[in-house]
Amino acid sequence: MSVDAAQTEDLIKEKAKLLFFQKGFLNATTQEIADEAGVNRALIHYYFRSREHMLDLLLQETIQEKRIRVRAILSSSAPFHVKIANYINALVDLGLKYPYLENFIIHETARNPERAKELCSRDRVKTSDLLRPELEQEIAAGRLAPISAEHFMINLSALTNYPLLAKGILQTIHGMSDTAYRKFLAERKRIIYRTIFGQDMPDDISLE
Amino acid sequence: MSVDAAQTEDLIKEKAKLLFFQKGFLNATTQEIADEAGVNRALIHYYFRSREHMLDLLLQETIQEKRIRVRAILSSSAPFHVKIANYINALVDLGLKYPYLENFIIHETARNPERAKELCSRDRVKTSDLLRPELEQEIAAGRLAPISAEHFMINLSALTNYPLLAKGILQTIHGMSDTAYRKFLAERKRIIYRTIFGQDMPDDISLE
DNA sequence: TTTGCGTTTGACAATTTTGTTAAACAAAGC
DNA sequence: GCTTTGTTTAACAAAATTGTCAAACGCAAA
Numbered sequence: 001m002s003v004d005a006a007q008t009e010d011l012i013k014e015k016a017k018l019l020f021f022q023k024g025f026l027n028a029t030t031q032e033i034a035d036e037a038g039v040n041r042a043l044i045h046y047y048f049r050s051r052e053h054m055l056d057l058l059l060q061e062t063i064q065e066k067r068i069r070v071r072a073i074l075s076s077s078a079p080f081h082v083k084i085a086n087y088i089n090a091l092v093d094l095g096l097k098y099p100y101l102e103n104f105i106i107h108e109t110a111r112n113p114e115r116a117k118e119l120c121s122r123d124r125v126k127t128s129d130l131l132r133p134e135l136e137q138e139i140a141a142g143r144l145a146p147i148s149a150e151h152f153m154i155n156l157s158a159l160t161n162y163p164l165l166a167k168g169i170l171q172t173i174h175g176m177s178d179t180a181y182r183k184f185l186a187e188r189k190r191i192i193y194r195t196i197f198g199q200d201m202p203d204d205i206s207l208e
Numbered sequence: 209m210s211v212d213a214a215q216t217e218d219l220i221k222e223k224a225k226l227l228f229f230q231k232g233f234l235n236a237t238t239q240e241i242a243d244e245a246g247v248n249r250a251l252i253h254y255y256f257r258s259r260e261h262m263l264d265l266l267l268q269e270t271i272q273e274k275r276i277r278v279r280a281i282l283s284s285s286a287p288f289h290v291k292i293a294n295y296i297n298a299l300v301d302l303g304l305k306y307p308y309l310e311n312f313i314i315h316e317t318a319r320n321p322e323r324a325k326e327l328c329s330r331d332r333v334k335t336s337d338l339l340r341p342e343l344e345q346e347i348a349a350g351r352l353a354p355i356s357a358e359h360f361m362i363n364l365s366a367l368t369n370y371p372l373l374a375k376g377i378l379q380t381i382h383g384m385s386d387t388a389y390r391k392f393l394a395e396r397k398r399i400i401y402r403t404i405f406g407q408d409m410p411d412d413i414s415l416e
Numbered sequence: 417t418t419t420g421c422g423t424t425t426g427a428c429a430a431t432t433t434t435g436t437t438a439a440a441c442a443a444a445g446c
Numbered sequence: 447g448c449t450t451t452g453t454t455t456a457a458c459a460a461a462a463t464t465g466t467c468a469a470a471c472g473c474a475a476a
Contacts (some may be wrong), residue, residue, distance in 0.1 A: 024318030027235060027461065034335045040425055045465060071370040100372070110232030110308065145406065150382060151242055151399045158370030165360055165373065166310075168317045174358060191359045198353065198406045206424080216453080237433065248455055255437060 009047045012037045017058055020099035024168070026107050056115075059108065063119060064103060066094055074127065080134045085205045088160060088192050091184055095164035102161050117185065144197065144203040152196075159192045217255045220245045225266055229306035233316050234377070257333060264323075267316065270309060274302055282335065288342045293413045296368060296400050300393055303372035306360065310369050336361040352405065360404075367400045 016035040030051050034041040048054035073086045095101075109115055132149040137145050147155075163170060163185065171181055184194040193201040223245035227236040238259050242249040256262035281294045303309075317324035340357040347354050355363075371378060371393065379389055401409040 024315070026315055027319070030462075030465090041464090042426085042466085043424065046423075049465095051464070100318065103311065103318075106235055106311055106373055106377065107232070109380070110311075111235070113376065113380075115379065145402060147399065147402075151396070154371055154378070155367060155399070155403055157374075158366045159363060162366030162370050162373075165314055165370075166365075168321065168324055169313065170362070172317070172321075188362075189358070191355065194353060194355075195363055195403060205313070239433075249434095250436085250456085251454065254453075257435095257438090259434070 008039060012044060012047060013054075013058060013061075014038065016054065017062065017098070020055075020058065020104055021062065021101045024100035024103060026100075026104060040113075055108070059105070059119060062098060062107075066101070069094065070127065074130050081202070082205055083134075084156070084196065085193055085201055087156065087191075088189055091156075091160040092189055093162075095160060096182070096185065099167045103165050112196050115159065155196060158207045159195060160188075163188060216247060216251065220247065220255060221266060223263075223268075224262065225270065225306070227313055228263075228266065228318060229270065229309045231316060232308035232311065234308075234312060235384040263316070267313070268328060270306060271313075274309075277302065278335065278388060282338050288346050289410070290413055291342075292364070292404065293397075293401055293409055295364065296397050299364075300372075300397055304393060307372045307375050311373050338414070364400075367403060368396075371396060 012033065016028070016033045019025045019033060025032070028043050031041050034044055044051070044054065048057065069090055070087065073090055074083060076086075078085060078086065105119065109119070113120055128149040133154065135144070135147075135149050135152060138144040167181065170176065170184075171178075176184060190201050220241065224236070224241045226234045227241060227244055233240070236244075238252050239249050242252055251261070252262065256265065273372040277298055278295065279296055280293060284291060284294075286294065313327065319328070336357040336402060339361065343352070343355075343357050375389065378384065378392075379386075382392075384392060398409050
């Protein structure tokens with residue numbers, strides 16, 4: 001065995017995720033991935049058979065990682081408002097890690113509609129179903145303006161994901177450095193909460 | 209001159225826009241575009257020099273088209289609430305025409321950061337600047353919760369654009385047909401208004 | 417030291433994709 | 447009819463990209 005041994009496979013995956021999900025190079029070639037990882041291109045085929053196969057694996061893994069964190073938050077026993085605040089917090093933080101993940105999914109599912117079913121079909125239905133009982137309770141109690149669980153979830157996803165998707169454009173338009181952008185996103189957590197609930201996020205909810 | 213004459217150039221542009229902006233084939237090849245338009249592939253180079261050059265042209269044109277409509281709405285003399293309602297309406301309708309335009313821009317600017325500056329640098333700064341005076345007036349008058357012009361604009365963009373970007377995923381998740389999706393978007397216009405302003409859209413604002 | 421085994425590499429083949437070009441074509445004007 | 451002009455086509459060349467393979471390599475056990 002060589003010095004790196006099993007670490008190489010992880011290195012390649014890590015660098016590929018960086019290219020696809022962080023830098024937004026949706027068309028990164030196997031050569032570019034190999035260069036980024038500093039390895040020979042043939043290794044990518046040795047470990048992952050083909051480019052497509054690797055893409056599938058990366059998507060599966062990354063979405064699964066996200067899914068687990070989201071589920072943990074939404075199925076906790078915390079009050080509704082706290083749950084949502086935590087959800088916003090987690091989505092923004094995950095988005096900072098992989099800003100282009102959503103864009104990648106959108107792109108891949110447009111090219112390959114069957115993949116959409118494999119990847120996210122079961123996932124997000126459950127997410128809006130998961131929230132519906134509590135949501136309706138909040139609405140009935142007058143603590144939230146009437147809205148369907150679907151629109152509520154999409155509002156949440158939109159408000160958190162869009163600024164991440166459009167990272168490059170937003171930075172260009174508003175002349176933000178990388179640190180300015182991070183600060184902007186931190187601000188946004190409270191803005192999103194306020195937009196969703198129409199009132200300020202309580203101070204006792206800890207963000208990061 | 210042949211029968212079609214100058215119509216061919218427009219036909220190619222139209223079909224290319226369909227592939228890129230409607231179907232979301234961000235990697236459509238010159239051959240695929242030619243097939244879609246039913247012409248010989250060499251014609252694409254005859255009219256547009258290169259694929260990259262054509263992409264630039266399509267982006268410029270389509271963004272300009274959008275920009276003109278948005279500007280007309282936002283610089284009208286209508287009251288603030290009406291203006292925003294019209295803005296939401298126009299963005300959703302434009303989005304129905306070109307669901308993947310934003311996705312395409314995001315993708316292209318990620319690959320080619322210089323392009324971001326050419327395309328949208330001047331545009332949207334003005335958009336948020338355009339609204340700021342009235343926005344601050346509304347906030348001062350207590351008709352709107354305090355928010356910066358930038359976050360306000362991004363909220364609007366996010367809530368309208370995201371459901372369009374994620375069209376394929378949303379249809380898969382919620383099992384929506386194309387007509388169901390259109391109906392969903394029509395509903396969404398009022399949802400977005402309510403989410404932004406915290407109250408229902410007045411009935412006297414006409415949304416075709 | 418030598419053998420074995422998983423890892424890494426460079427070279428190769430096949431395919432795809434872009435861009436060029438010379439020739440064919442069609443219509444309008446002479 | 448013939449020429450001119452702009453359009454369209456098929457064939458070709460060049461580059462990029464993916465995937466395969468045999469050989470080289472490095473470490474560990476015999």
